[in-house]
Amino acid sequence: PGRPAPAAPRTGTTAPQFSDRQQVTAGTGVPGPRPEPARRRRPEARISQRVIPRDLRPLSLRDELVELGGLFRAYQRRAEPDLAMLADLQERKARAFLAWSDASCDVTLRLEAQRAEQAAAVIRRQHLHRTGEVAEGEEPGVARLLNVPQWEYARSVLTHVAGHTPLPGAEARLLVLMLTLRTAHTGTGNLVGQDVTGLGLTDPEDLIGKLTGCGWLDIPGTVGDLLASRPENPTPVTVPSLVPGTDGSGPFTFGRKTRPKLSGWAQRVVSDKKLRKAKAPAGIRLLALTLATSTDDTGRLGPGGQGIPLNTLATRVPADAGELRYLIDRLTATDWLAEAALTDTHLTGQLTERVLPLTCPYNEWL
Known part of the structure; x- marks a missing residue:
C-alpha cells in the first residue's frame, strides 16, 4: 500500500537494438556476429x-x-x-x-x-x-663494331625491310633483311648456303622458293644449288627492287664501303654464339637485331633508356603479345637482355655488357 503501481508496458515496442544495422539472432535477443571487414593487402614491392x-x-x-x-x-x-x-x-x-x-x-x-x-x-x-674527364688516348668505354653514322644506316635498313618484305612472318622478315644487306648497294651480291642455313629457318628451301616465285629474288640456278654453294663458289643473287634506277639512286644513301660493314654487323648479331648454342629461331634473332638498334649509349632500351613503344616494336618484329613475351624470355636466357619489363605500352630493359659492342645507340643522347 502507498507504492505506485508499475507502469503498463507500451504497446508496439520491440526488443532493444544495439544497432540498426545488426541482425538479432532469433530467440536469443543477442546481435549476430559482425561481418569481418575485407582486408586490403598492400601492393607488393x-x-x-x-x-x-x-x-x-x-x-x-x-x-x-x-x-x-x-x-x-x-x-x-x-x-x-x-x-x-x-x-x-x-x-x-x-x-x-x-x-x-x-x-x-x-x-x-x-x-x-x-x-x-x-x-x-x-x-x-x-x-x-x-x-671529358677521360684523358685523350684512353680506350673508349665501349668499342662498337659500327661507328656513329653507320648506326643510322643500320636503322634505315631495318625500317625499309619492315615495309618491303613480300611475305608474312619473322622468318621471311629475317631472310629478307639479310639478303637486303648483301645486295643493298647495287641490288646484286653473292650468297653461300651457310648464309641461309645458319639463320634458324624452319624450311629455308621453301622460303627461298617463295621469294623467287613472287619475283622479289632472282637466282641463276635452283634453290638446292644455292643452299649447296660454298665460299669458294658462291651464288650470285639479285634483288630487282634494290637495283639503282637510271639516275643511279636507290632506297639507301650509304656508299659501297659501308654496305659490307652493315652486313658484317648483322651477321655478327644473328650468329652470336649463345644464340647459335640455344638454336634460336628467326624471331629471336630478329628481335636481337631490333634491340641492338634501339638503345641509349649505356644499353638501356629506347631513347634515353625510356623503353621502346610496343607499336614501334611491332613494326620491326612480327609477333603478337604472347609471342613477344616468349621471345623476350628466350633472349634474356641467352644473356642478351636483362631487367626486361613488358607493359601494355612499352618494353624496357638493359642489353648486357657482352653485346654492347653490337649496339647502335640513338644519337640524341650522345
Missing part, C-alpha cells in the same frame, strides 16, 4: 621484376630494396638521362642484391648483383667520356 618479400630481414635491407625500386622507376620517367645518377643506382643495386643473396641463399641474386656492378662500370665510363 618490386625491383627488377622481383617481388621483395615482406618478411625479408634485416629490415634495413628490405627498406633499401624498396627505395631502389622506386628510384629506378623514377629514373625511367626522366625527360633526360643522368648517367652519374644511373651509375650510382646500379652500384647500390649491386650491393643490395649481394646482401639479399646472402640473406636468402639465392644464387640468382648474386648473378644479378654482378650484372648490376658491370652495368655501373660501363655507365660510369660513358659518363666520364661524355663529360
Whole structure:
C-alpha cells in the first residue's frame, strides 16, 4: 500500500537494438556476429621484376630494396638521362642484391648483383667520356663494331625491310633483311648456303622458293644449288627492287664501303654464339637485331633508356603479345637482355655488357 503501481508496458515496442544495422539472432535477443571487414593487402614491392618479400630481414635491407625500386622507376620517367645518377643506382643495386643473396641463399641474386656492378662500370665510363674527364688516348668505354653514322644506316635498313618484305612472318622478315644487306648497294651480291642455313629457318628451301616465285629474288640456278654453294663458289643473287634506277639512286644513301660493314654487323648479331648454342629461331634473332638498334649509349632500351613503344616494336618484329613475351624470355636466357619489363605500352630493359659492342645507340643522347 502507498507504492505506485508499475507502469503498463507500451504497446508496439520491440526488443532493444544495439544497432540498426545488426541482425538479432532469433530467440536469443543477442546481435549476430559482425561481418569481418575485407582486408586490403598492400601492393607488393618490386625491383627488377622481383617481388621483395615482406618478411625479408634485416629490415634495413628490405627498406633499401624498396627505395631502389622506386628510384629506378623514377629514373625511367626522366625527360633526360643522368648517367652519374644511373651509375650510382646500379652500384647500390649491386650491393643490395649481394646482401639479399646472402640473406636468402639465392644464387640468382648474386648473378644479378654482378650484372648490376658491370652495368655501373660501363655507365660510369660513358659518363666520364661524355663529360671529358677521360684523358685523350684512353680506350673508349665501349668499342662498337659500327661507328656513329653507320648506326643510322643500320636503322634505315631495318625500317625499309619492315615495309618491303613480300611475305608474312619473322622468318621471311629475317631472310629478307639479310639478303637486303648483301645486295643493298647495287641490288646484286653473292650468297653461300651457310648464309641461309645458319639463320634458324624452319624450311629455308621453301622460303627461298617463295621469294623467287613472287619475283622479289632472282637466282641463276635452283634453290638446292644455292643452299649447296660454298665460299669458294658462291651464288650470285639479285634483288630487282634494290637495283639503282637510271639516275643511279636507290632506297639507301650509304656508299659501297659501308654496305659490307652493315652486313658484317648483322651477321655478327644473328650468329652470336649463345644464340647459335640455344638454336634460336628467326624471331629471336630478329628481335636481337631490333634491340641492338634501339638503345641509349649505356644499353638501356629506347631513347634515353625510356623503353621502346610496343607499336614501334611491332613494326620491326612480327609477333603478337604472347609471342613477344616468349621471345623476350628466350633472349634474356641467352644473356642478351636483362631487367626486361613488358607493359601494355612499352618494353624496357638493359642489353648486357657482352653485346654492347653490337649496339647502335640513338644519337640524341650522345
